[in-house]
Amino acid sequence: MSVARALTTLSIRRGERELVAPARPTPYEFKVLSDIDDQEVLRFYRSGAFFYRGDASKSGIDPAKVIKSAISEALVHYYPLAGRFRELQPTRKLVVECTGEGVVFVEADADVRMDDFGDSLAPPVPCYDELLPEPECATAVVVDRPLLFVQVTRLRCGGFVFGFQICHCIADGQGIVQFLTALTEFARGVPDAPTVRPVWQRELLTASWPPAITHDHAEYAPLPDPGKDVVSSSDAFSQHTFFFGHREIEALRSQAPPALRSAASRFDLIGAFMWRCRAAALRYEPDELVRLHMFVNGRVRNRSRHRLPRGYYGNSFAFAAACAPAGQLCRRPLGEALRLLLEAKARAEQEGYVQSVAGFNAARRRPAFPKARTYLISDMTQAGMLGVDFGWGRPVYGGPATIILATFHLEGRNEAGEVGVIVPTRLPVLALERLKVEVAKGLTVTAGPTATEPADNSKSALVPAHAIAKL
Known part of the structure; x- marks a missing residue:
């Protein structure tokens, strides 16, 4: 699927920041x-x-004024968002001072129509640097x-773009959607908004002292030779x-073992x-370890005594x-990669795993997040982004504005209008061209020998994630 980029430049008239x-x-x-919440990678x-x-x-109704008023009402309930982070020394532990100062809001106008953005919006969205209130940075x-930070950009056709940037330490994806849903309820005049009351209770995922670490956490261990990678920030990216409809x-399911x-x-x-x-497109050396990281939602996966309350909006x-x-x-x-993925998810879905992560982070003072030779993915198809309705109907597109750390799986359509999953990908130019070839080749494989377990004993060469720290 090729994403149309009909609009490459955009002239914005921004108002004063409020x-x-x-x-x-x-x-x-x-x-x-x-x-x-208090992980270095989320800062x-x-x-x-x-x-x-x-x-x-x-x-005749100005969406900027409607949304500005809705933000003010929503902040009564989500008042920590109107405060400021402070650091406790010497640990650098983050706390919110609930000062009530507020959030940044910008009104803007663009002399373009919605159709000028093209038929297939996906991150990075066209001209995101003009549609977001702050420069984008990892x-x-x-x-x-x-x-x-919020910016509402009015368009010539009567439509608008709602762009925002929120500190990841205060909320995860589901928490962000919960807050945005509250905004839309106030914008639409829903009685008794917000219908889902925000819950702070961050102590539920705060480590005891001494911290209890009940699981292995090799996901935070660097791979051998972490400085050796084929991707550099100095590369030219595309x-x-x-x-995937x-x-x-x-085609993929047919290649999986029964x-x-x-x-x-x-x-x-x-x-x-x-x-x-x-991995094939990046042409790693055969013996180099490569890793897959996935987000596992603790709200869904935590069981029994560790279940988080409805309305919890923290990470x-x-x-x-x-x-x-x-x-x-x-x-x-493909079945081998799938097996490794499912086994990794099963480990992270064990009861108490998220609490063990909290203990690990507290004990290690927020360890660095390894990025070398690591593919980070996040499923946002169930996040409810396309349900964020300020009263103008469902969005043409709703989701991440850019691609920085993670590769998101999002709801989307192809040129024929079929609903499916879109995977926006950013790689060095030559590697991306090779990736297109690998994907096309992999999708033409039909069920057959590749769908069965291999006959040789090479499975032992695969490295379980929990063994990385011992290498």
């Missing part, structure tokens, strides 16, 4: 982040963009700064969006497949990690 405070007085207090601002068409019934200073999913076909979701199949294709995920030598990963059938 601070939008809660509509009514809120408590002044200090709130401590959990040990899942950045996660961006999103929502594109809306004009609505004749909204003629790392950022988060202390003593607003936690949320983007492409891959589409019914035909593509069935025992795994019913257990594997679309996300599992696509994730394992793209991991293999990416509650763990990273599931699979690992294999690049040569083995690429040479063996």
Whole structure:
């Protein structure tokens, strides 16, 4: 699937930056982040963009004013977002000082229509640097700064773009959607909004002392020779969006061993497949270990006494990690990559795993997140992004504005209008061209010998993720 980029430049007229405070007085207090929130890797601002068409019934109604008022009301309930992060020394532990100062809001106008953005919106969205209120960056200073930045850009056709950046330490993907849903309820005048009341309770994912680490966490261990990687920030990068509809999913499922076909979701199949294709396209040395990292949602997976309450909007995920030598990963059938992925998820879904991650982070003082030879993926097809409706209907596109650290699986359509999963991908130019070839080749494979377990004993060369730390 090729993403149309009809618009390459955009002239924006921005108004003055304003601070939008809660509509009514809120408590002044200090709130401590959990040990899942307070990870070094989350100290950045996660961006999103929502594109809306004009609505004749909204003629004369300014979306910027509607949304600005909704933010002020929502901050009464989500008042920590109106505060500022402070660091406790010497540990650098983050806490929120609930000052009620507010969040940054910008009104803007663009002399373009929605159709000018093209038919197939996907991250990075066209002209995102003009549609977001702050420069986009993988790392950022988060202390003593607003936690949320919003820009509403009105379009000539009556539509608008809602762009935002929110510090990842304050909320994860599901928490962000929960907050955005509250905004839309106030914008639409829903009685008794927000219908889902926000819950702080970060102590549920705060480590005891001494920290209890009940599981292995090799997902935080660097691979051997971490400085040796084939991808560098100095490379020239390119983007492409891959589409997986019914035909593509069935082609992948046909390659899975019968025992795994019913257990594997679309996300599992696509994730394992793209991991293999990416490793081949990047041409790693056969003996180099390559890793797959996945977000596992603690709200869904935590069981019994560890279940988080409805309305919890903090970070509650763990990273599931699979690992294999690049040569083995690429040479063996898709079923092997799928098996490694499913085993990694099963480990991260064990009861108490997220709490163990909290203990690990507290004990290690927020260890660095390994990135070398690691493919990080996140399933956002169930996040509810396309349900974020301010009163102008469902967005044409709603989701991440850019590609920085993770590769997102998103709801999308191909040129024929078929609904499926889109996988926006960013790689060095030559590697991306090789990836297109690998994906096309892999999707033409039919069920046969590759769908069975291999006859040789080379499975032993695959490295379980929990063994990385011992290498």
